[in-house]
Amino acid sequence: MTSTTTEIEPVAATGLRAQLSEFWHYFSVNKGAVIGLWVFVALALVALFAPLIAPHDPIEQVRDALLMPPAWAEKGDARFLLGTDAVGRDILSRLIFGARYSLFIGCVVVVVALSGGILIGLVAGFFGGWVDTVIMRVMDVILAFPSLLLALVLVAILGPGLTNAMIAIALVLQPHFARLTRAAVMAELPREYVMASRVAGAGKMRLMFRTILPNCLAPLIVQATLSFSGAILDAAALGFLGMGAQRPTPEWGTMLAEAREFILAAWWVVTFPGLAILITVLAINLMGDGLRDALDPKLKRS
């Protein structure tokens, strides 16, 4: 959005700052959203500095400390704050490294789904006619399948693994962006500023990406947040079903899959990875709610 305003730098800068401060004003009204933001920032820092923070190597197996309970529990060991798993790996360290995977999955999936969806939605909304019909019918077909099922089948085609899981999830989430973009484009197309730009001789590309797209961003940002948390959940679910990240990757869903056989013997191997997923997804969804309230003009009055 900034690159469109290079010629009138000073005005644009204050405009942007004003916009940001207005956004922050509405965003910070929602206490939950602010908490979500801080938790997310903390998680991002943990992911970034994982090798420095983690007390152990996430795949190092300590043979004399198998299924060690958390440090505060009876028979706990101070070396392993959240205990160890069945092959003696430190759970805390695995969770810290797992944050990297989850946030990475979320980012990649959202970027892929968002850019794909925007492109498809722009083309459908802008060109209309049979192009639109064909594209939207294809999107309908993708949406007709329960997303987890389709992702599962796609991974079965591509082969289990983290990369393929990300591709599958991005593909499944993408129609939501395409639909939103298309709807926004169709709402913006008849506006006067678009006509003005067209009359001024703007080409199709410029009309699509520079004139219309920046005005359709609000719903896309909200959807991107929702998809971010959805992607983390789906990737963890695929990992849990053995179709996502493979062992010994310290991905949270995969950790849960490994822990399943010990659920009645060692509660901590099951509890903590799931808690990490829940906290991450909750933080992002809290942010999403705040973003929606701040960006949706219809709700601003309330």
Place this chain on the structure above:
Amino acid sequence: MFRFVLGKLAYLVPTFIGITIVAFGFVRVLPGDPVLLMAGERGLTAERHAELSAQLGFDRPIWQQYLDFLGRLFQGDFGTSLVTKKPVLTEFFTLFPATLELSLCAILVATLVGLPLGIFAAIRRGSWFDQISMSSALVGYSMPIFWWGLLLIIFFSGVLGWTPVSGRISLMFYFPTVTGFMTIDSLLSGQDGAFTSALSHLILPTIVLATIPMAVIARQARSAMLEVLGEDYVRTARAKGLSAWRVVGLHALRNALIPVITTIGLQVGTLMGGAILTETIFSWPGIGKAMVDSISRRDYPSVQGGLLIIAALVMTVNLLVDLLYGLINPRIRHR
């Protein structure tokens, strides 16, 4: 109304064709020889390969293979499972009641809890009740349900020993299948304790599967109710001096329910996705678990058939929801 229904149906035809293409194409894009994948035999001679290829129609042009596939579908032939050697459709009908029973209970619980929660939260906006119920709804909405299920098993089955860990009913009981719903069949069997056993197996999976729909319904009900409560006609009703309960019950609730009913209907997709995880955790013998098993056993005809049936099912329910929406909201119908 008739034209409205016809229009909706016509709209679905291309989507349905798309679904059949996806299911048909699924086997073609799998890495490996489709003949081996679909026949499920190992170490074939060249002759046997050619014979199977002809038998399965892989030697014909692709468009003809697709038309054959469609033709078989219309005759109710969804292929044969490689593992059980039974028709996929038969397998589906044996497994489906389990999933249906679980899903119906889940959506019932989700609605009975979520709807009042959302409505009261909207009426008492900003109160501690609103804050607590909406925070819980957000937690529910963010819940990795496969973990939630494991936690419930640890607590209720492990610590308290109240509920069984897996299956639909204790192995002590055996009775013929009548409806396919274990709770009803156990009652019909008249055996002592059978119904309690079936019910105790059903409770945890129901809670797990209901969690996300419940949260979605509560959040949607609250925002729909808030929107309606801000409308002029509600203010008019209040100004006329009608009691708060009359305003809420008669004027607001009826209009707020319209979008909520749609939301409830659209949870079918969520339920089918959730069923995959819930059934896997609780070893619930339904189609969700069967799909996961078929994928890991490389039983591709079953995956193909299951994919098709599930998508068609979700689509049909969504259509019914659409029609119901038109029925209760005439503004949509006459547009």
